[in-house]
Amino acid sequence: MGIAVNGIEVSDLAIEQELPHHQDAANPLKQAVHEVVLRQVLLQEADRLGITGETDDARVEALFEREVKVPEVDEAACRRYYQSQIERFSSGALVEARHILFQVTPTVQLDLVRSTAELILAELQANPDRFDELARQYSNCPSGAVGGNLGQLARGQCVPEFEQLLFRMAPGELAGRLLETRFGLHIVQAMRRIEGEALPFEAVQAQISDELQRQSWQRALHQYLHILVGQADIEGVELEGADSPLVQ
Structure with a gap:
């Protein structure tokens, strides 16, 4: 298909192998191409940083763990979210x-x-x-x-x-x-x-903290992927860093 990442060609076989995972997407072929290209960007970055692992997935996870930093959500942020979404935390x-x-x-x-x-x-x-x-x-x-x-x-x-x-x-x-x-x-x-009766903050604090932490992680990951994609020399396809199941 004439696609390359930093001079390294992406094979048609890799795209064909990825395609079955995206049959529910609006455009399965486009999504498969984006996924393969983005994975290549990530694996090349892992190589550059000397990050190893038993599998490609393990190397990507290790890359994220090292490079994507998200501050811990504090109690004040959880309380603000609780007050703004009080209806969600009511029962009955x-x-x-x-x-x-x-x-x-x-x-x-x-x-x-x-x-x-x-x-x-x-x-x-x-x-x-x-x-x-x-x-x-x-x-x-x-x-x-x-x-x-x-x-x-x-x-x-x-x-x-x-x-x-x-x-x-x-x-x-x-x-x-x-x-x-x-x-x-x-x-x-x-x-x-x-x-309904509002659940006490203490009863839902852990749930809120997990949700806010996940949102922060997703934002940080989107930003990191956009930076990597912007720095990469990608030929044959236009790619946005967040357009991938890797960041869902």
Whole structure:
């Protein structure tokens, strides 16, 4: 493929061997090429620094351990994160909700579905008492048979975009816009809300510290890879240092 790193050619065989690991990527071949090239950059840097290991993976890990330094997360940083994300560290929060689902399928025109959904939403904004009736008539969800009632939902029980909207709503509030998820378009109403109890900081401090440490590591690793890639003479492909599963 005419790809080289600092004058050393990257073989087609290496890319072919890497390709099966990236079949879920949007562009498997591109991802495989980037992975092989980035690994070559790292192994050459390990050679330059005299870093050895039983396998290439061991040498890369040793390189990271030596060159990527991340300060320990202190208690003050953990407490700030805890206060800013207090809802995440609460237990037992529940929201009773109902919805009307307008399912989108390959055989249905999205514009037509959206127009219908917007008309129903406008009707509910003017006449909220019709929710039960209209859910039974229009919803493509089994909950339509009970007026769209989904019961009490806790965090993690529905898709993220539905959860994010629902847990921001006040009791009785009808969302003023359609919510789009992989299931289709939703009209959403929050009914009763049961507030959760915040877990004490001490109970989640270790979890927060691990999460912040991991975020710091990923930032430092991205920066290190960008520097290495910027210094390398790479021919035949444009490569960004962070575009690799190595830094996920």
